[in-house]
Amino acid sequence: MRFGNFSNQDYRIALDTKTQLFxxxxxxxxxxxxxxxxxTxxxxxxxxxxxxxxHQQYAN
Structure with missing residues (x-):
């Protein structure tokens, strides 16, 4: 398994599975x-x- 930084975005995304909110x-x-x-x-x-x-550079 390869670990590392694969994103050049200015943000991070997480999903809270208890509240079902991103x-x-x-x-x-x-x-x-x-x-x-x-x-989004x-x-x-x-x-x-x-x-x-x-920046809002993400896929819709």
Whole structure:
């Protein structure tokens, strides 16, 4: 198994299986987080919280 950093994105995504919410966090400051029912919703909220510092480069 190969481990490593495979993403150049400015964010990280996690799924909370208890609440069934996706969490997006800023890669440089993990204390900045946003949640949503979909990954897109979580990323849009994170984009707003960071005033556009986290880029919205993701697949729809």
């Amino acid at each position: 969490w997006a966090s800023d890669k440089n400051d993990p204390s900045i987080k946003a949640s949503g029912v979909t990954i 919703e979580a990323l849009n909220k994170l984009y707003e919280k960071t005033n556009g510092q986290v």
